[in-house]
Amino acid sequence: MRRSFRQVDVFTATAYLGNPLAVVVDGDGLTDEEMQRFAGWTNLSETAFLLPPTDAGADYRVRIFTPTAELPFAGHPTLGSCHVWLETGGVPRDPAMIVQECGSGLVRIRRDESGPAFAAPPLLRSGPVEEALLQELVDGLGIKRDDIADAAWADNGPGWVAVLLRDADAVLALRPKSVPVDTGVAGFYPEGSPFAYEVRAFSPYGGIVEDPVTGSLNASLAQWFLGAGRVTAPYVASQGTVLGRAGRVRISADDTDVWVGGSVVTCVTGTVEL
Known part of the structure; x- marks a missing residue:
């Protein structure tokens, strides 16, 4: 029909x-x-x-x-x-x-x-990432271990591991070969930019695949960054730049929720x- x-x-x-x-x-x-x-x-x-x-x-x-x-x-x-x-x-x-x-x-x-x-749904898993998995990510992303400023589990269903690099330029420069798990990478823009940070999302299924703009990942990144005091809401995150997209994710927060x-x-x- x-x-x-x-x-x-x-x-x-x-x-x-x-x-x-x-x-x-x-x-x-x-x-x-x-x-x-x-x-x-x-x-x-x-x-x-x-x-x-x-x-x-x-x-x-x-x-x-x-x-x-x-x-x-x-x-x-x-x-x-x-x-x-x-x-x-x-x-x-x-x-x-x-x-x-x-x-x-x-x-x-x-x-x-x-x-x-x-x-944003509650995280199913948070906290530090095992060093062995971080080393796999370093190898697959084509970076050095000290390029990672921080990393955490940010699993709200898809199983995200979140990786923070030194800045947005480092995120845009990535040319990954592989990732062992669903991986979100972010880096902050300089103060005064219209965007708080740049996001890229990589999946290991069927070869490495990059998602243009990812709601679930941006939700868990916001929870991580806001909880750690790295950013204050409201703000806008950018994603998809390397793919020729212009994804704009608006993040806000109130006393009980992070809104994506x-x-x-x-x-x-x-x-x-x-």
């Missing part, structure tokens, strides 16, 4: 400079196999399917697939799915706070004139036969 379809660009106000997401608006009735097959066919980092909620506290439900597996949560699919749900007629019970149901539970999303922002936001632009509207 024909189903409503959108392809959106997330973490950018300018189409084709962010991170693309495919969204099937009416995914009800599709099997796991059909969803996975379509996600493999789109060949985007993630494809999302909107569904009626099963939790009474949620406004809608989303299932998120990479080309090879389902994810319980991911950042740019959360913002992109929320944008599409609203654009296609979704009406939240609370206009100020949308509640998304996904594999990891309920995610709160607030919206303002700048676009949606999700509450960004603009979303609809690039493709139509139907898909599924």
Whole structure:
């Protein structure tokens, strides 16, 4: 049957400079196999399917697939799915706070004139990185051990290890050969820059892959840097520069939450036969 379809660009106000997401608006009735097959066919980092909620506290439900597996949560699919749900007629019970149901539970999303922002999920693992793993990262990233200013587990689902280099230029200069785990690398810009730091995200699956703009990683980096007093919110992080993108991730914080936001632009509207 024909189903409503959108392809959106997330973490950018300018189409084709962010991170693309495919969204099937009416995914009800599709099997796991059909969803996975379509996600493999789109060949985007993630494809999302909107569904009626099963939790009474949620406004809608989303299932998120990479080309090879389902994810319980991911950042740019959360913002992109929320944008599409609203654009296609979704009406939240609370206009100020949308509640998304996904594999990891309920995610709160607030919206303002700048676009949606999700509450960063709690870290599943934090703390120091084992020295043996750091040495693997040094070798794979093509850097020296003393190039790493700090490192920490920043796992909020995808299993991120976060690495802080001396500055943003060092991050932009990276030409990695491999990484043993999902790895986020950041470096701060000089004071007075419009961006607090530059981010790059590398995955080891199917050879080394760099993600254009990564919501989950930016969430855990913000929790790490804010908790360590390295930065104060609100601020904007930059990602995707080396890939010719202009990802802009807005970070804010209140007494209880770190909020990860960004603009979303609809690039493709139509139907898909599924």
